[in-house]
Amino acid sequence: MTGAGGFVGIGVVSSLLKDSEKEVVAIVRRRVKALPDHCQLELLDISNLDEFNFPDDVEIVIHLAAKIEGLSSYDEFFQENVTKTENLATLSQSKGVKRFIFLSSLKVNGEQTKSGEAFFADSTPRPEDFYGISKYEAEQRLLALASKSAMDVVIVRPPLIYGVGVKGNFALLVKLVKKVKVLPFRSIKNFRSMLALENLVDFIKLCADIKRSPKAKNEIFLISDDEDISTGDLLKKIAGAYQVNLRLFYVPHALMSFFARILGRSSLCLRLCGSLQADISKTRNYLGWKPVITMEDQLMKMAQAESEELN
Numbered sequence: 001m002t003g004a005g006g007f008v009g010i011g012v013v014s015s016l017l018k019d020s021e022k023e024v025v026a027i028v029r030r031r032v033k034a035l036p037d038h039c040q041l042e043l044l045d046i047s048n049l050d051e052f053n054f055p056d057d058v059e060i061v062i063h064l065a066a067k068i069e070g071l072s073s074y075d076e077f078f079q080e081n082v083t084k085t086e087n088l089a090t091l092s093q094s095k096g097v098k099r100f101i102f103l104s105s106l107k108v109n110g111e112q113t114k115s116g117e118a119f120f121a122d123s124t125p126r127p128e129d130f131y132g133i134s135k136y137e138a139e140q141r142l143l144a145l146a147s148k149s150a151m152d153v154v155i156v157r158p159p160l161i162y163g164v165g166v167k168g169n170f171a172l173l174v175k176l177v178k179k180v181k182v183l184p185f186r187s188i189k190n191f192r193s194m195l196a197l198e199n200l201v202d203f204i205k206l207c208a209d210i211k212r213s214p215k216a217k218n219e220i221f222l223i224s225d226d227e228d229i230s231t232g233d234l235l236k237k238i239a240g241a242y243q244v245n246l247r248l249f250y251v252p253h254a255l256m257s258f259f260a261r262i263l264g265r266s267s268l269c270l271r272l273c274g275s276l277q278a279d280i281s282k283t284r285n286y287l288g289w290k291p292v293i294t295m296e297d298q299l300m301k302m303a304q305a306e307s308e309e310l311n
Helices: 007-019 074-094 130-146 168-179 197-207 231-241 253-262 266-273 281-287 295-310
Strands: 026-028 040-042 060-063 099-103 152-157 160-162 194-196 219-222
Touching: 007 197, 060 074, 074 099, 074 130, 099 130, 099 197, 130 152, 152 197, 160 168, 160 197, 160 295, 168 231, 194 197, 194 295, 197 281, 197 295, 219 281, 231 295, 253 266
Parallel strands: 026 040, 060 099, 099 152, 152 219, 160 194
Antiparallel strands: none
C-alpha cells in the first residue's frame, strides 16, 4: 500500500494488521512510528519503480499516495498523480496483482452541488482545480488499463475525511471551535457530505477482499457517512465532542462572500458555505456497504485521543 505513512494510510494499515490474515506491506517515504517496523518498506519516491523490489505474491495494491497541494502547475500535478499512478498500476499488472484500489476524490465530480442535488457515481465529472483534474485523468488511465488486463480496478471518491490524526481544513475547524468559540455561521444552510476515517477504512477493507466484493470490479464508488450536514451543525457537533461552549451568530452569506473575496479566501468561503453532497446508493446497492460509525462517535474518538495525548 502506498501513502501508508499518511493520515488515511496509518488508519488502513493498522486495521489490516489487526484483522487480516494476509501479509501487509506498507510503502512509506520514511519510517513511521505509528506502524510496526516489520511491515514497512521504504521507498522515497514511487517514480523510482526501476529500483523498487516489488514483493512477491501481491494480490491487492491500495494506492493512497497523492499530491493535493503545494504544486504550481498542472504538469507537476500530472506527474505526481497521473504518471506515477499509471506506472505503479502497470507494474502491478505485470506482477500478477488481482486488484488495484485507487483513492480518488469527490473533487472529480466538482466543487459544489445545489442544495439537495447530490453527485452520483455516474454523474458527469466536472473537476475544476489541478488536483481534481489530475485525479480524473488518473482514473481514466486506470480504467483503460483494466479493460485490457486481468487486473481489475476499484476507484473510490471520498469527500472531506476526518478522524484521529486529521490535519488540514478539518483540523482548522476544530481549532477555531476550541480557540474562538464565537463564529459567524448561523445563517449558513448548506449540506455537505463528509467521511469518518473509520468508515473509509472499513470500505477499503471490503474492496480489498475480492470474494466479498466481486461487484466492485472496474467500478467507481462515492462514499460518505450518509448523513449530510450544514457547517453550523458540524461546528456544533465538534463543540459537543470537545466540550466547548460554542456560540454561532448571524452574518449574511452575501456579506461573508464579499469579505472573503477581498481577503482572497473565496475558495475557503465556498467550502464553508457551499453544498457538496455525494449519493452513495450505488455503494450500498452493489456492495451492501453501510457506515460503521456515526459522526458523533468519530468526533468523540478524536477528542478522546487528543485528551490522552495531552495527558
